[in-house]
Amino acid sequence: MRTLFLLALSLSLLASAAYAQNEQDTTTDRPASSGVLEETPTLEGVIPVEMRQDDDGNWTLYRGGEPYYIRGAGGIQFMDRAVAYGANSVRTWGAGEAISVLDEAHELGLSVVFGLWVGMDRQGFDYSDTKSVESQLARFREVVREYKDHPAILMWGVGNEVDLFYEDFKVWDAINDIAEMIKEEDPHHPTMTVTAGLDVAEIQLIMERAPAIDIMGINTYGELVGGTREFRSYGYDGPSVGTTLRRAGWDGPYIIAEWGPDGHWEVPRTSWGVPIEQTSTEKARVYRLRYERGIAADSAYCIGSYAFLWGEKQETTPTWYGIFTPGGYETQVMDELEYVWTGSYPENLAPQLDALTINGQDAFANVYLEPREVATFFADVTDPEGRPIRYDWEMLPESTDIRAGGDAETRPDAVELDIVSGRDGEINVRVPRREGPYRMFIYAYDDSGNVATANIPFFIGSPEQASAR
Amino acid sequence: MRASRFSAAVLLVLLAVGASSCVRFQTVNLYDGIATPPPPERPNSISLAVEPTIYSDQNDDQIWFQDDTNCTQGQLTEEVVFEGERAIQVSWNRFVEGCKWAGMGVGWDNWAGKDLSELLPYAAISMRVRTVEGKMYGLPIVLTLEDYGGGMGFAYTGNRYFERPFIDEEWQRVIVPLADFDLDVENLDPTNVKQLMFELQQSGSIYMDDIEVIFYDPVPLEPWLVEEPRPDPAALPITLFDDGFINDDGWGLVTDACQSVQITQAAPSMGDAALSFEWDISGDECYEGMVGVSWDKWFPVDVTSISEVAGIQFDVRLPEGTATQIPARIALEDYGRRTSQIILDARFLESGTFTTEWQTVTIPFSALRGGGRELASAPATVGNLPEFSDGADLRNIKQLMFFLDEAGAMFVDNLKLIDTASVSVGPLERR
Numbered sequence: 066m067r068t069l070f071l072l073a074l075s076l077s078l079l080a081s082a083a084y085a086q087n088e089q090d091t092t093t094d095r096p097a098s099s100g101v102l103e104e105t106p107t108l109e110g111v112i113p114v115e116m117r118q119d120d121d122g123n124w125t126l127y128r129g130g131e132p133y134y135i136r137g138a139g140g141i142q143f144m145d146r147a148v149a150y151g152a153n154s155v156r157t158w159g160a161g162e163a164i165s166v167l168d169e170a171h172e173l174g175l176s177v178v179f180g181l182w183v184g185m186d187r188q189g190f191d192y193s194d195t196k197s198v199e200s201q202l203a204r205f206r207e208v209v210r211e212y213k214d215h216p217a218i219l220m221w222g223v224g225n226e227v228d229l230f231y232e233d234f235k236v237w238d239a240i241n242d243i244a245e246m247i248k249e250e251d252p253h254h255p256t257m258t259v260t261a262g263l264d265v266a267e268i269q270l271i272m273e274r275a276p277a278i279d280i281m282g283i284n285t286y287g288e289l290v291g292g293t294r295e296f297r298s299y300g301y302d303g304p305s306v307g308t309t310l311r312r313a314g315w316d317g318p319y320i321i322a323e324w325g326p327d328g329h330w331e332v333p334r335t336s337w338g339v340p341i342e343q344t345s346t347e348k349a350r351v352y353r354l355r356y357e358r359g360i361a362a363d364s365a366y367c368i369g370s371y372a373f374l375w376g377e378k379q380e381t382t383p384t385w386y387g388i389f390t391p392g393g394y395e396t397q398v399m400d401e402l403e404y405v406w407t408g409s410y411p412e413n414l415a416p417q418l419d420a421l422t423i424n425g426q427d428a429f430a431n432v433y434l435e436p437r438e439v440a441t442f443f444a445d446v447t448d449p450e451g452r453p454i455r456y457d458w459e460m461l462p463e464s465t466d467i468r469a470g471g472d473a474e475t476r477p478d479a480v481e482l483d484i485v486s487g488r489d490g491e492i493n494v495r496v497p498r499r500e501g502p503y504r505m506f507i508y509a510y511d512d513s514g515n516v517a518t519a520n521i522p523f524f525i526g527s528p529e530q531a532s533a534r
Numbered sequence: 535m536r537a538s539r540f541s542a543a544v545l546l547v548l549l550a551v552g553a554s555s556c557v558r559f560q561t562v563n564l565y566d567g568i569a570t571p572p573p574p575e576r577p578n579s580i581s582l583a584v585e586p587t588i589y590s591d592q593n594d595d596q597i598w599f600q601d602d603t604n605c606t607q608g609q610l611t612e613e614v615v616f617e618g619e620r621a622i623q624v625s626w627n628r629f630v631e632g633c634k635w636a637g638m639g640v641g642w643d644n645w646a647g648k649d650l651s652e653l654l655p656y657a658a659i660s661m662r663v664r665t666v667e668g669k670m671y672g673l674p675i676v677l678t679l680e681d682y683g684g685g686m687g688f689a690y691t692g693n694r695y696f697e698r699p700f701i702d703e704e705w706q707r708v709i710v711p712l713a714d715f716d717l718d719v720e721n722l723d724p725t726n727v728k729q730l731m732f733e734l735q736q737s738g739s740i741y742m743d744d745i746e747v748i749f750y751d752p753v754p755l756e757p758w759l760v761e762e763p764r765p766d767p768a769a770l771p772i773t774l775f776d777d778g779f780i781n782d783d784g785w786g787l788v789t790d791a792c793q794s795v796q797i798t799q800a801a802p803s804m805g806d807a808a809l810s811f812e813w814d815i816s817g818d819e820c821y822e823g824m825v826g827v828s829w830d831k832w833f834p835v836d837v838t839s840i841s842e843v844a845g846i847q848f849d850v851r852l853p854e855g856t857a858t859q860i861p862a863r864i865a866l867e868d869y870g871r872r873t874s875q876i877i878l879d880a881r882f883l884e885s886g887t888f889t890t891e892w893q894t895v896t897i898p899f900s901a902l903r904g905g906g907r908e909l910a911s912a913p914a915t916v917g918n919l920p921e922f923s924d925g926a927d928l929r930n931i932k933q934l935m936f937f938l939d940e941a942g943a944m945f946v947d948n949l950k951l952i953d954t955a956s957v958s959v960g961p962l963e964r965r
Contacts, residue, residue, distance in 0.1 A: 192758060193755055193758060194692070194693065194758060196693040196696055197693040197694060197699075198758040199758075204700070207669070234832070235758065235759050265785055265826060266869075269783060270832050303821055303822075304792075304824070308790060311790065312785060312824060313785050314785050314787075
């Protein structure tokens with residue numbers, strides 16, 4: 066109960082050395098960008114940002130008077146690598162987080178979406194309470210006044226997923242007041258609000274109640290690419306984000322403010338009800354496809370995107386959204402991001418994982434094991450350069466700390482592995498005695514800081530025991 | 535609530551004993567057995583019930599601060615006071631590594647067990663607060679009453695309890711009603727309260743003074759924004775489109791690769807305008823055409839009270855030719871994106887054929903089906919909305935929608951929700 070009172074600002078900062086930017090707009094069909102500063106920035110003070118619409122209705126973001134297409138990293142860890150791999154911007158969700166990275170981001174040549182964490186129903190904020198709403202506005206005014214002239218700021222992100230499980234539409238009126246305040250205090254940066262997925266109702270409500278919002282931000286995962294029949298096999302069969310936005314009446318610019326693998330709420334589940342995670346190789350494929358067909362393809366209205374999560378975190382599993390794993394290892398997703406951002410793959414590609422099985426069965430087979438049964442876990446991993454691979458296996462009980470909207474979750478403690486035989490990509494393990502849902506994770510490392518990851522859920526006990534839970 | 539559960543439990547035990555011993559009970563009114571006890575009488579004075587002063591000037595072991603000064607630094611100060619000789623100065627930072635808790639407490643009345651039970655509806659904890667420096671836009675403190683059995687009750691010091699919207703360097707009064715404490719989660723025994731604790735969250739630095747129990751009469755919350763009253767969204771009939779959409783809350787009026795839906799002044803069935811639909815979703819980039827309208831400014835609508843009698847009615851005509859079915863589905867969609875829908879079939883017309891003449895379609899809500907797109911197109915003999923579990927949640931309706939399939943064209947006008955009892959003969963009988 067008490068945790069409901071906490072507003073989350075929780076991502077940590079890792080500072081590191083600068084990389085030179087290698088900008089090569091050569092092969093992908095993404096919109097051309099001039100957004101990356103190639104040398105140490107010399108601009109001081111505010112860098113004005115504005116949107117312009119040409120005679121054909123196409124929107125372009127201008128920063129410092131130059132067109133600026135956002136190749137964004139959603140997160141503030143490993144910012145040096147974001148620059149090295151072709152990103153030109155990072156997104157923050159809350160003011161504390163933004164303030165902590167402005168200087169470093171600017172030194173690296175990255176712009177920053179300055180997030181203002183707007184209070185939400187589901188976290189206990191009451192938009193019926195005048196004092197709470199006025200206090201929130203006053204706090205943001207102080208922040209905007211203090212930081213508006215920082216050259217790293219690209220725009221203000223006013224609220225993130227305030228529509229998730231909400232009931233009180235007045236939050237949009239509050240967001241409008243914040244956006245209007247920003248326009249009073251800072252005429253040089255636009256405002257964006259970000260919704261959880263895309264729903265016509267929210268777009269209409271924002272247009273009606275928050276007209277001071279300049280840019281629509283959408284966090285979307287499996288629903289990013291729709292429309293084509295090929296993509297229906299990925300589980301979503303609705304129109305694309307751009308199509309839906311325009312049908313809903315939004316003719317302004319938009320940003321895909323978070324995108325990534327299939328979300329844990331939109332994938333198939335095991336018979337005991339836990340979501341099945343894509344492997345790092347499957348994720349890499351969908352990142353590439355979603356960028357090219359869901360983001361770059363709508364160059365008229367989509368002014369850029371932020372890949373989620375530029376870092377690592379526990380959310381359903383420790384690997385679901387992180388482009389990195391603990392320790393800063395990079396998954397195959399990074400190879401595809403570097404490709405779509407720069408047009409070139411890195412010299413050393415991450416290992417690929419083509420299968421992970423228990424006793425020859427994959428994650429969709431609903432694997433039940435007896436307590437203390439010896440099971441064979443097999444991971445089919447290859448390194449594109451044929452380099453040696455180091456395998457780490459880890460068994461976790463299924464997480465019970467499941468929250469919503471990216472709120473902080475606790476990682477379950479690992480189970481001590483009782484390896485009976487085998488090594489590397491195939492091991493025979495005596496599973497725990499305690500009945501319940503588990504996942505076996507594989508981390509397959511090359512010798513260059515890359516990793517392939519996957520996990521397979523299994524249940525110790527019978528289907529009857531699983532259904533009784 | 536707990537009293538009610540207790541009473542119910544006692545009743546069950548008595549019934550069980552009675553059944554096992556063959557005693558015949560007289561019939562009693564169940565309601566009388568579980569009635570909530572009346573609130574306690576308001577005492578004439580706080581001090582008759584409990585020592586009202588929690589902190590004033592005392593400088594003794596009634597007040598304590600967390601030992602770990604990395605997390606909490608507290609002291610009594612004579613330099614900044616609201617009244618009297620001393621105030622409390624406390625600073626904390628939960629962001630310091632290892633700070634799982636920060637806080638302080640006051641075991642007022644010399645740590646006696648205090649009975650707050652009869653004060654709960656009538657009293658509040660009042661305290662004077664200011665910052666050490668600058669502003670605090672919230673007061674991240676959980677007030678915690680702890681009893682001698684380890685039970686606790688909680689209340690967060692939200693801004694609503696402040697005198698002003700935020701805490702600054704001027705003293706202000708913060709009043710937290712005892713009625714707002716959550717007593718159930720950790721089972722506070724309000725008859726035996728040991729102390730008032732301050733669980734300090736995030737970070738802050740404040741002075742506090744004159745903490746006391748006071749009488750409190752609830753005051754209505756000052757609303758930040760008053761929503762304009764809206765018409766009853768279940769009061770039929772409701773016009774959704776005549777010359778424009780209700781509240782301007784229609785969408786889908788675009789021309790894109792898949793659909794072209796426009797408001798047209800060309801030959802409406804009534805008034806000045808109608809809707810013109812053209813669509814072709816055979817292109818690979820298309821999925822389905824969509825048009826929708828909310829009739830309650832996007833608030834969720836509960837239509838359960840009218841679902842038996844309500845219907846969707848509109849005028850329709852083709853631009854050319856005739857048809858017995860138009861590849862468009864009419865749907866109610868809920869906020870979980872589930873739909874109840876039906877294909878636009880000529881059985882909902884009196885004539886049984888769509889033509890280039892305006893005709894009126896009437897689709898009772900009860901003709902809508904769950905089960906997705908395929909079942910919407912199934913023969914009329916297949917069931918309807920109440921028999922499909924995966925249709926729209928009628929308590930939580932978002933909008934009325936047209937889904938456009940394949941390719942087609944039509945004009946629509948005079949779209950409304952009606953009471954089907956007002957439809958005399960014809961279309962409903964054709965179902």
